[in-house]
Amino acid sequence: MRIIERVLVFLKIDFQNWIYTLSSLVTICIEVLIDNIIFLLILLSYKNVLSMYIENYTNYVLIGLLVYDILMTIEKALYSALQRGYWNCIFDAILFAPNSFLPYVISHLIENLLLSTIRAIILVLSFFLLFGLTLKFKVIDLVLAFLVTILSIIAMVGLGLIEASTFILTNSKRGSPLSHLLDFVIKILSGAYIPLQLIPAYIRLVSYFLPHTYIIELYRYIFLGTSINVNLFLQVLTVQSLTLIILGYMLFKLALRRARENASLLLWI
Amino acid sequence: MIRRKVIEVYNISKKFRKSPKLEPSVILGRGHWIVALINAIKEKNYEYVTVLNKVSLTAHENEILGIVGPNGAGKTTLFKILSGMLFPDEGYGNILGLDLVKDFQEIKRVVNIIGTCEWLTFYEDLSVKENLEFIQKIYTFSGIKPIRDVDSVLEILNLKERISEKVRKLSSGMRQKLALAKCLIIYTPVILLDEPFRGLDILSVKELKEIIKNTLSKEDNETILISSHKLSYIEDLCERILIMNKGRIISSISVEKIKEFSKKFMVVELEVYGIYSEILNKLKKIFGQSIVYVFSFKYPYTRIVFRVLLARKEYSISELLDKLSKYNIRYLYIEVEDPVLEDYFTYLIKTGIGEEEYEDYRESFSLSEN
Numbered sequence: 291m292r293i294i295e296r297v298l299v300f301l302k303i304d305f306q307n308w309i310y311t312l313s314s315l316v317t318i319c320i321e322v323l324i325d326n327i328i329f330l331l332i333l334l335s336y337k338n339v340l341s342m343y344i345e346n347y348t349n350y351v352l353i354g355l356l357v358y359d360i361l362m363t364i365e366k367a368l369y370s371a372l373q374r375g376y377w378n379c380i381f382d383a384i385l386f387a388p389n390s391f392l393p394y395v396i397s398h399l400i401e402n403l404l405l406s407t408i409r410a411i412i413l414v415l416s417f418f419l420l421f422g423l424t425l426k427f428k429v430i431d432l433v434l435a436f437l438v439t440i441l442s443i444i445a446m447v448g449l450g451l452i453e454a455s456t457f458i459l460t461n462s463k464r465g466s467p468l469s470h471l472l473d474f475v476i477k478i479l480s481g482a483y484i485p486l487q488l489i490p491a492y493i494r495l496v497s498y499f500l501p502h503t504y505i506i507e508l509y510r511y512i513f514l515g516t517s518i519n520v521n522l523f524l525q526v527l528t529v530q531s532l533t534l535i536i537l538g539y540m541l542f543k544l545a546l547r548r549a550r551e552n553a554s555l556l557l558w559i
Numbered sequence: 560m561i562r563r564k565v566i567e568v569y570n571i572s573k574k575f576r577k578s579p580k581l582e583p584s585v586i587l588g589r590g591h592w593i594v595a596l597i598n599a600i601k602e603k604n605y606e607y608v609t610v611l612n613k614v615s616l617t618a619h620e621n622e623i624l625g626i627v628g629p630n631g632a633g634k635t636t637l638f639k640i641l642s643g644m645l646f647p648d649e650g651y652g653n654i655l656g657l658d659l660v661k662d663f664q665e666i667k668r669v670v671n672i673i674g675t676c677e678w679l680t681f682y683e684d685l686s687v688k689e690n691l692e693f694i695q696k697i698y699t700f701s702g703i704k705p706i707r708d709v710d711s712v713l714e715i716l717n718l719k720e721r722i723s724e725k726v727r728k729l730s731s732g733m734r735q736k737l738a739l740a741k742c743l744i745i746y747t748p749v750i751l752l753d754e755p756f757r758g759l760d761i762l763s764v765k766e767l768k769e770i771i772k773n774t775l776s777k778e779d780n781e782t783i784l785i786s787s788h789k790l791s792y793i794e795d796l797c798e799r800i801l802i803m804n805k806g807r808i809i810s811s812i813s814v815e816k817i818k819e820f821s822k823k824f825m826v827v828e829l830e831v832y833g834i835y836s837e838i839l840n841k842l843k844k845i846f847g848q849s850i851v852y853v854f855s856f857k858y859p860y861t862r863i864v865f866r867v868l869l870a871r872k873e874y875s876i877s878e879l880l881d882k883l884s885k886y887n888i889r890y891l892y893i894e895v896e897d898p899v900l901e902d903y904f905t906y907l908i909k910t911g912i913g914e915e916e917y918e919d920y921r922e923s924f925s926l927s928e929n
Contacts, residue, residue, distance in 0.1 A: 292700075299696050307684050383680035383694075385644065386672055386741075387701045388664040552575065553645040557679075 293393055300397035311405075318409045325355055326416050332483055333421075343485045348423050349514060354482035356410050357509045361502055362473065363406040364399070364446040368454040371398035372555070376457075381555045391555075427513045434520070438508045441524075441531045445501040448534025455541035458549045480506055501530045562619040565749060565782045566641065568659070571650030572806075573611040573636055610636045612806040613650065618749075618782055623771070625793040626786040627904060628803030634786040635675060637803075638751045641784070642672040654749060668703060671747040675754045677738035683727040687718065690726055691740055698745050705744045706779075712743045715774055717766070732763040739767065742775055750775060752785040756792045768796055790901045802904055810907055821897045824851065824906075827867045827879065830891040835863055841886040842867060854905055862891070868902055 305311060329351055333340070344350045375381045375394060384394060417423040429435055479489065480502035486494055497503045504527040510516045511523075549555045611633045618624045626634050639645035640659060641652075643666035652659045657666050674680075681690045691709045698705060713719045716736050721729065729737065735755065742750050752771070756764045775781050787793045793800065794817070802810040827846075831838055835855070842865060843850060851868040876895060883890060898906075 296700055299693070299700075303682065303685070303689075303693055306689060307682050379676075379680040382674060382677075384697055386642065386667065387697050387703065388667040389697065389701055551646050553639050556639075556644060 293396070296393035297397045297400065300394050301400060304397065304401055311401075314405050315408070318405060318412060322409060322412045322416055325413060326420060328483060329417075329421070336484070336488070339488065340484075343487060344516075346426060346514070348417060348421050349426055350485075350510065350516075351483055352414065352417055352423065353427075353510050353513055354480075354506050355413060357506050358477055358480060358482040358502060359406055359409060359413075360403075361442060361446050361505060363402045364443060365450045365453065367399040367402055368395060368450045369457055370402070371395045372454055372457045374398070376555060376557055379557050382557055385556065428515075430512055430515055434508075434524075435512050437524070438505065438512065438527070441527050442501075442505045444535050445505070445527065445531040448531065448536075448538035449501070451538025451542040452534070455538070455545040458545040458554055459541070476500060476502060479503070482506060498526075501527060501534070504530070562621065564617050565620050565622075566616065566618040566652070566654050566784070568617070568641070568652030569615045569650055570613040571611060571615075571637075571640060571647040571652055571659075572609070572613055573633075573640065573645070573647050574607040574609050575636075576607055610806050611640070611647070614803075614806070614808055615650075616801060616808060616811075618784060620748075620782055621776065621780050622799070623776055623783045623785065623797045625797035625800040626784060626803055627788065627790050627793065627800055628786075629788055629908075631805075632788075632803040633806040634788075634803055635753055638672060638753050638784070638786065641666075641749075642670045642751055643667045644672070668701065669747050670749045670751060671742050671745070672751040673738050673741060673753060673755060675757060677741070678726075678731075678734035681726045681734070681737065684725060686723050686725055687713065687729070687737065688722045690737075691744065694741055695744055703745050703747075706746045707743055709744075712740050715743055715770060716740060732759050735759055735763070736767060736770075739770060742781075743770075746779055746781070748782060750781050750783045752783060754786055754788065756787060756789075764792060772796060790904055791899060794899070802907060804908055812903070817903060820903050820906075823871055824898050824902070825869050825871045826896050826898050826902055827869060827893070828864065828896070829867075829883075829888075829893040830862065830864045832861055832889050832891070833863070834861065838863065838865070838888060841888055845882045845886060852906065866902070868898060868906060 333347065340347050371394065375391065375398075380394065381391065384391060414423070477483070479493065479497045480500050481489070481497065482502075486497055486503065486507075489497060504523045507516070507518050508520070508523055508527070511518050511520060614633070614637060616624075626637070628634055636645065640647050641654065643659070643663035646660050646663070654666055655669050657669065659666065682693070685693075688709055691712065695705050695709070707715075709722075710719070713722055716739065718733060718736060721733065726734065726737070735758070739755070742752075755767060755771075759767065771783065771785070776783055785793055785796065790800070798813070800812050801808050802812065839853060839855075842853065846867065846869055849870040849872055851870060854866040854868070856864055876893075879893065879895065883893070
């Protein structure tokens, strides 16, 4: 109960500080616009080819984009919490007392999930208004949906821990504009916009190393009934999730020790 | 009356690793970031900088202890270690019996720290009241009960009329004052104030000094460590002053020692036009053996200020003026005065006498350890 109380305090102060929320909403609108433009360009360029692979391309892309967005929200939560906490001196403000920064990170994750939900609503609305979307979803297998959700969270938390460790271990505190480009490349390679079969074979090799690819395909199977080898996809995802979470845990533990030794989470104090 | 020791620190040292340089290609190119990460884990290819070198100190109950030193002397690092934010590499110490490393979380309950740019930790778009309420909640989470409410804290700080104002609209002096609120809200036996007077005007400095002396020290009975790079800010506030340079405490002085120093030496300050080396030679001829050191700083257009520390000898102004005109030195102003703490500090650094005093100082600690 105490942790919930603390999380609520951080959430409240962040929403009181509405400029951050407002700038996030503006960013969301721009991102949704870019998604729509890319979708339109692909649709206009490959309409005939796409119809050979996919029955309903609008639903196909919508699932891909929604899943990808939630995955990235979970993956980036810790790194962006560290980055914001460091540069906005929030850690300087909370770590002078015997506090853990966990409630702050959780509040940051909740805030980002809320923004992600808003983004999803705007995306669905834009697809509905611009491309005449008709939702044709049905959950094929509830148990599978639950299992994939758990594995997705484990994989993304693992990746998030690795990413957050670099904040301290390699001192990459400012992030990199190139990371946005990398996110976009992952979005394409994980098949959020187009089926994997349309990606050239040698580039597709990269897709097979990304957990995002398996997660998106599994959710498409669950909601749209696309044809994939469910067992193989689940097995690969399980191995990836466990590897990532173990590696992430070890690296982040090391990073936290370094941060405590060198006070590298504090900017001014 | 013997006062209880609140802070005891012996021979603590701290080295910092220089940050690795990350080129864009390292972040996203040919897998170089993997190499950077492996190097970071293995601690390869790093250079180290010694920030604290065997520092020992003690502070007593209800004492105001000053720590003075130039930028980069290690004052902030020392404060970070004393507040449980950073671990020392060597040495040991305790605050009220709590070990600096083992009990670092508990230490945060007895030590409060106000950083150099503490006001940056405020949410700029929130009001003064909202910010202080947030600080109160942060303490309450840790089980520390506030001793004052927001209104009475603002009354002490003379900021009550600004209660609903956004922090971004406050002047830097007001923000600095607001930073002190952290100490007024709760009680901790030890307070560390890191450069609290930085960038403030004389009136604001005076106001802050009053709060530190009357409220924090007298009323709340707290032990205060206060750092500054300017001695004049804290000389009338502290009972004892430690002088730090290059990560070491080079001297511990009391107000009496400064008075003794003033008796031995005197200062002549003059601003002149001319070529530096020429004037320096002339000054050496005028004052001869009595020169201890000459401190100078240059302005554009060959304007130079010389501050000359001399072994005390009664020079009358007219006598000095005669000598200056004899050597054809054209001055803009001249002042003969008693040395201040600043001069003592420069004296220690310039003459290297601090090195010997440092050894005496360390010896006194090894005796007390035994």
